[in-house]
Amino acid sequence: MRFFKVCLLISIPCFYSVCFSQSISYNTPELRLATEWTADVNPDNPLPEYPRPTMVRSEWKSLNGRWHFAKTAKDDGFPNVFDKEIIVPYPVESTLSGINQQIGPEDKIWYKRTFFIPENWSGRYILLHFGASDWETTVYINGVEIGKHRGGYDPFSFDISSYLDERGVQEIVVSVWDPTDTYHQPRGKQKIDPNGIWYTPVSGIWQTVWIEPVNLSSIESIKYTPDIDKATLALNATIYNDLPGDSIRVQVSFNGIQENSAIFPYEQIGEIEVKNQKIWSPETPNLYTLQIELIRKGEKIDVIQSYCGMRKIDVQEDVHGNKRLFLNNKPVFQYGLLDQGWWPDGLYTAPTDEALKSDIIKTKEMGYNLIRKHVKVEPERWYTFCDQIGVFVWQDMPNSDKNAEWKGPSGIDGVEIKREFISEAQYKLEFEAIIGALYNHPSIVKWIPFNEGWGQFKTNEIYQWIPTQDSSRLIGGPSGGNYFPVGDTRDFHKYPGPEMPPIDSNRALILGEFGGLGLPLPGHLWQSDKNWGYLTLQNTKDLEIAYLDLLEKLKPLIKQGLAGAIYTQTTDVEGEVNGMMTYDRKVVKLKSNKIKKAHKELFELFDESVK
Numbered sequence: 001m002r003f004f005k006v007c008l009l010i011s012i013p014c015f016y017s018v019c020f021s022q023s024i025s026y027n028t029p030e031l032r033l034a035t036e037w038t039a040d041v042n043p044d045n046p047l048p049e050y051p052r053p054t055m056v057r058s059e060w061k062s063l064n065g066r067w068h069f070a071k072t073a074k075d076d077g078f079p080n081v082f083d084k085e086i087i088v089p090y091p092v093e094s095t096l097s098g099i100n101q102q103i104g105p106e107d108k109i110w111y112k113r114t115f116f117i118p119e120n121w122s123g124r125y126i127l128l129h130f131g132a133s134d135w136e137t138t139v140y141i142n143g144v145e146i147g148k149h150r151g152g153y154d155p156f157s158f159d160i161s162s163y164l165d166e167r168g169v170q171e172i173v174v175s176v177w178d179p180t181d182t183y184h185q186p187r188g189k190q191k192i193d194p195n196g197i198w199y200t201p202v203s204g205i206w207q208t209v210w211i212e213p214v215n216l217s218s219i220e221s222i223k224y225t226p227d228i229d230k231a232t233l234a235l236n237a238t239i240y241n242d243l244p245g246d247s248i249r250v251q252v253s254f255n256g257i258q259e260n261s262a263i264f265p266y267e268q269i270g271e272i273e274v275k276n277q278k279i280w281s282p283e284t285p286n287l288y289t290l291q292i293e294l295i296r297k298g299e300k301i302d303v304i305q306s307y308c309g310m311r312k313i314d315v316q317e318d319v320h321g322n323k324r325l326f327l328n329n330k331p332v333f334q335y336g337l338l339d340q341g342w343w344p345d346g347l348y349t350a351p352t353d354e355a356l357k358s359d360i361i362k363t364k365e366m367g368y369n370l371i372r373k374h375v376k377v378e379p380e381r382w383y384t385f386c387d388q389i390g391v392f393v394w395q396d397m398p399n400s401d402k403n404a405e406w407k408g409p410s411g412i413d414g415v416e417i418k419r420e421f422i423s424e425a426q427y428k429l430e431f432e433a434i435i436g437a438l439y440n441h442p443s444i445v446k447w448i449p450f451n452e453g454w455g456q457f458k459t460n461e462i463y464q465w466i467p468t469q470d471s472s473r474l475i476g477g478p479s480g481g482n483y484f485p486v487g488d489t490r491d492f493h494k495y496p497g498p499e500m501p502p503i504d505s506n507r508a509l510i511l512g513e514f515g516g517l518g519l520p521l522p523g524h525l526w527q528s529d530k531n532w533g534y535l536t537l538q539n540t541k542d543l544e545i546a547y548l549d550l551l552e553k554l555k556p557l558i559k560q561g562l563a564g565a566i567y568t569q570t571t572d573v574e575g576e577v578n579g580m581m582t583y584d585r586k587v588v589k590l591k592s593n594k595i596k597k598a599h600k601e602l603f604e605l606f607d608e609s610v611k
Helices: 353-365 380-389 424-438 459-469 540-560 593-609
Strands: 065-073 084-088 107-116 125-130 136-141 144-150 156-159 169-177 209-214 218-227 232-240 247-254 257-265 270-273 288-296 299-308 313-317 323-327 334-339 370-373 392-396 444-448 489-494 508-515 562-568
Touching: 125 136, 144 156, 218 288, 218 299, 232 247, 232 288, 247 270, 257 270, 323 508, 323 562, 334 353, 334 392, 334 593, 353 380, 370 562, 380 392, 380 424, 424 459, 508 540, 540 562, 540 593
Parallel strands: 334 370, 334 562, 370 392, 392 444, 489 508, 508 562
Antiparallel strands: 065 084, 065 107, 107 169, 125 156, 125 209, 136 144, 136 169, 218 232, 232 270, 247 257, 247 288, 288 299, 313 323
8 A cells, every 4th residue: 555645736615525517416216115214315415424333433534425427338438428416325226326227237337526635634545445336346546447346245445545646636436337137146136127026126336435544554454253151352453564563452341431451462363351241132232342453662553443242142952952042151032024125215225324223123122133134235334233222133145146047956955956156256255255344243143145045056065164254153054945954053934834944953943934924005115016925914903913823823833942033024125015114114014012012922932931
């Protein structure tokens, strides 16, 4: 990296103003369905919150807001004209982006804007960060290509110091190619022709873009692993431009009171004692504040703020010999919602930070303690909200190769079926990056590599590989798909169900999806017809009766050894109307006290069954 020297030769009225060659107004296309937060979006400064809550520096600048936009053929060069305006970070196909246009594999989309570097950042490296961009992203600074990234769900960064113009104004251009379901990259439920369980595709920048200055030597990444049995927190850090003798100092505080501090060589994994542990759980989501400093020759040269939760997750036998999920050495029943994370106005991107948080709050208020984030990865702030509110997260790896053909018979349990799978390297590259980016969040207690056989490949090898990336969490067996005796849980799907998973004496038994009771509510629908659920009801009273009946059928399964369950789903999504809430989040379909009481009874029944 090369540090940047600022020599401002012009007056700068605003760091975030975009220099347009013509006046372009923000005309939001007509909304099919609005949320209560749609009108709160500020196109000049959308999603202004700090995007990386586990690694906070005091100085940063958001590049969200108005950018120039153009679309060209995939193999064309720079566009001659940027004739539209787009609001970053809303994806191109969304209404909130201001574009609301379908993008195909034959297209390339382009973004352009100018920005300024604050004068007091002089003498430091400047890093450019993207929360996520789908899928192949190329970045140019002042006309020079500085890097390319392939991945739709993981954050990435570039050091742009060597490409900045010391005279002040800087130009950034970003191009993105997104083949969606015509290629083999991880893409979740995106489909060029959305229908049924497949939704409108998402292309381009869909999480915050931002810049920050860092010192010539600085902390690049941090990773910490709690051990409640030893009452310690293990911490590892990587450093830009490290020198022999560099060290890391860690200060651990709770509610503003320092509990402990330690210093250790940065290239070693250090352990710090956490005295009088305040354990994290959904009932008590205790979080410790961390201050992490890079020390060189006794001088503090970089500081970041972070946090952690002390918790342990594993599978053990209860007193009756059933495999159960254990939190902090105690059996716990995990019951929650399948969460797709889609929005009618922003698609992959929630309109505001409050909107992003609201689904988690409502899930907890309804009496659930778990969210399965289904074949999508959220911005990191979402996981911090789960940490703070107290909700378990089962995190899916977004699927790929949905349409690839098996090269042999399908659906044979435990038999690896040969087929072409050209995206193994990309799958592992993206999964590794996702695990790394989310590693420090205590709410995440399980990774789910495969769902319903979508892109499932080299199952045994993948399950041997994942613990090399993270051995501190559970790994869910293939969820509802081609079964293999791998992972910590056996995961079974049944609609509407519920039904006991096939017995596996070596794994906890999970009902990974069930329910899907549908109720279309006029005035809150994405489309006027072809709305569906796995079982469609006519009114909220019938829905309540049917849902409570499912819970009654769940009770004997818990007694038989069922360790966790996921109901489909948090919200309606496009043509699916089986949500606990409507797609616009304006109606909670099942909000009676009977529902929360029934959930409480499930947890109480579980507690009795493991005694």
